[in-house]
Amino acid sequence: DAGVTQSPTHLIKTRGQQVTLRCSPKSGHDTVSWYQQALGQGPQFIFQYYEEEERQRGNFPDRFSGHQFPNYSSELNVNALLLGDSALYLCASSPGVGLREQYFGPGTRLTVT
Amino acid sequence: AQSVAQPEDQVNVAEGNPLTVKCTYSVSGNPYLFWYVQYPNRGLQFLLKYITGDNLVKGSYGFEAEFNKSQTSFHLKKPSALVSDSALYFCAVRGSLGSGYSTLTFGKGTMLLVSP
Numbered sequence: 232d233a234g235v236t237q238s239p240t241h242l243i244k245t246r247g248q249q250v251t252l253r254c255s256p257k258s259g260h261d262t263v264s265w266y267q268q269a270l271g272q273g274p275q276f277i278f279q280y281y282e283e284e285e286r287q288r289g290n291f292p293d294r295f296s297g298h299q300f301p302n303y304s305s306e307l308n309v310n311a312l313l314l315g316d317s318a319l320y321l322c323a324s325s326p327g328v329g330l331r332e333q334y335f336g337p338g339t340r341l342t343v344t
Numbered sequence: 345a346q347s348v349a350q351p352e353d354q355v356n357v358a359e360g361n362p363l364t365v366k367c368t369y370s371v372s373g374n375p376y377l378f379w380y381v382q383y384p385n386r387g388l389q390f391l392l393k394y395i396t397g398d399n400l401v402k403g404s405y406g407f408e409a410e411f412n413k414s415q416t417s418f419h420l421k422k423p424s425a426l427v428s429d430s431a432l433y434f435c436a437v438r439g440s441l442g443s444g445y446s447t448l449t450f451g452k453g454t455m456l457l458v459s460p
Contacts, residue, residue, distance in 0.1 A: 273453050
C-alpha cells in the first residue's frame with residue numbers, strides 16, 4: 232500500500248516563474264491538505280481539498296492555488312514566485328474530514344533564485 | 345485562533361534516560377492535539393493524538409503524551425530514549441473548530457538529540 236507520494240522531489244525556479252507541485256494521496260484517502268515548511272519552522276497550512284473543492288485556506292496570497300482531481304490527487308500551483316517562497320512543500324492526506332490524523336508525503340523542496 | 349508553543353528549540357538526553365518534549369497550546373473549545381516526528385529529508389510521521397478520554401495517550405515507537413487541561417499542555421514522553429529517536433518533533437493542534445474540516449496548526453518544532 233503506497234503512502235502519500237509527491238513530485239518532483241526537488242525543484243529550482245527563478246523569481247517570477249510559475250511552478251506546479253503534485254501529490255497522490257494514500258490509498259483510501261480523499262482529502263488532501265498542503266503545507267509550506269520554511270527552514271527552521273513548523274509547517275504552515277496553505278489549503279485543503281475535499282470533493283474537488285477548496286474547503287479551507289490558510290493565510291496565503293492568491294498566487295497560491297490548487298486543484299483536486301476525481302482520483303483525489305492534487306496539484307499546488309504558485310505564480311509569480313518570490314525568493315520567500317523557497318521552502319519544503321508538504322502534502323498530507325486523510326480519510327475524509329474531521330478528527331483524523333493526516334499522513335504526510337516526503338515533500339517537494341522548492342528553491343527560488 | 346489556535347496556537348502551539350514548543351518552548352525548547354533543542355532537547356539533549358543520554359540514551360536510556362527518560363525524555364520529555366514540551367508543548368503548550370491555545371484553542372477555543374475542546375483541544376485536539378497531535379505529535380509528529382520528522383527525520384532528515386523526509387515528511388512528517390504521525391506519532392499519537394489526543395481527542396478525548398484518558399489523559400495519557402500511547403503512540404508509536406514507545407512514545408506517549410500526557411494531556412493536562414489546566415496547564416494547557418501536551419508533553420511528549422518516552423521512558424527510555426534511543427539514539428534512533430534523534431529527530432525533529434512537532435506538536436500540532438486541530439484548527440477551524442466548528443467547520444467540520446480538520447487542519448493542523450503546528451509548533452515550530454523541537455530537535456531531540458539522543459547521545460550514545
